[in-house]
Amino acid sequence: GESVGLHLPTLSVQEGDNSIINCAYSNSASDYFIWYKQESGKGPQFIIDIRSNMDKRQGQRVTVLLNKTVKHLSLQIAATQPGDSAVYFCAEIPPLQKLVFGTGTRLLVSP
Amino acid sequence: DGGITQSPKYLFRKEGQNVTLSCEQNLNHDAMYWYRQDPGQGLRLIYYSQIVNDFQKGDIAEGYSVSREKKESFPLTVTSAQKNPTAFYLCASSIARTANYGYTFGSGTRLTVV
Numbered sequence: 655g656e657s658v659g660l661h662l663p664t665l666s667v668q669e670g671d672n673s674i675i676n677c678a679y680s681n682s683a684s685d686y687f688i689w690y691k692q693e694s695g696k697g698p699q700f701i702i703d704i705r706s707n708m709d710k711r712q713g714q715r716v717t718v719l720l721n722k723t724v725k726h727l728s729l730q731i732a733a734t735q736p737g738d739s740a741v742y743f744c745a746e747i748p749p750l751q752k753l754v755f756g757t758g759t760r761l762l763v764s765p
Numbered sequence: 766d767g768g769i770t771q772s773p774k775y776l777f778r779k780e781g782q783n784v785t786l787s788c789e790q791n792l793n794h795d796a797m798y799w800y801r802q803d804p805g806q807g808l809r810l811i812y813y814s815q816i817v818n819d820f821q822k823g824d825i826a827e828g829y830s831v832s833r834e835k836k837e838s839f840p841l842t843v844t845s846a847q848k849n850p851t852a853f854y855l856c857a858s859s860i861a862r863t864a865n866y867g868y869t870f871g872s873g874t875r876l877t878v879v
Contacts, residue, residue, distance in 0.1 A: 688867050697771075697855050697870035698808075743807065745867075752798075753859075753868055757807040 666762045673731040675759045677744035682725060682745035688753070689718060689729045690740045701729070701742075714762045731761075768792065770806065771856050771871035777879050778843065778850060786841045786874045788856035797839035798868065801825060814839055830834040843876060851878050 667673050679687070685706040690698035704711045704718045704727075711718050717730040727744050741758045748754070769790040778784045788797065796815045810823030814833040829848025833839055839858075843850045843861040853875050857868040 686867075695853075695873070695875070697857075697872045699870070700867060703867060747867075752810070752813065752877075755808045 664760045669765050671693040673734045673744050675729045679746040683746045684748045686747040688712045690743045707759050734763050736763045770776045771874050776876045781845045783844050786840045790858045794858035794860050798857040799841045802853040812861040
């Protein structure tokens with residue numbers, strides 16, 4: 655079946671560093687990808703998305719990179735802050751199908 | 766403000782009881798979803814509904830039931846047949862029957878069996 659996986663279950667960084675969270679997806683037909691942030695005890699919140707006709711998209715302090723050749727997605731967070739500490743999920747959406755979530759990466763930011 | 770509301774935030778269930786989790790959205794979204802999240806784990810799909818009066822089983826539907834009598838509401842019942850119901854339950858909605866616009870999530874209900 656379809657699956658989305660993450661390389662690192664936990665990422666620890668120092669405040670001010672740049673963070674990179676990686677995700678491998680399995681369905682080469684997926685044409686839409688989303689990163690969600692989930693803080694403890696809360697629902698996931700949308701961070702940034704990217705469509706398959708792009709390879710990079712930037713938001714405020716976040717950048718998503720898409721490499722369709724190797725089916726890899728990454729989320730870069732610039733100048734990581736303690737408030738960025740959370741679990742980050744990638745998700746892929748194949749055409750006309752439901753969203754498929756990855757297992758998540760926990761980001762721990764130390765002051 | 767438009768959004769998706771889950772209630773209650775915390776729920777305690779005795780062995781053998783059925784409990785119902787509420788999910789309401791005022792986003793005019795067609796599709797709604799229920800996920801279960803265990804500690805340190807990802808999200809697993811329980812049920813989803815793409816249109817009123819229709820719903821489909823997800824990956825872990827056993828021991829759960831849903832209804833979709835109104836577009837705005839998608840309650841989830843955790844039945845006594847669910848042997849390990851303690852988990853964090855998340856409801857989501859999407860604008861279309863496909864996920865091409867992503868999902869909006871509620872704030873979750875934490876269910877504990879006592």
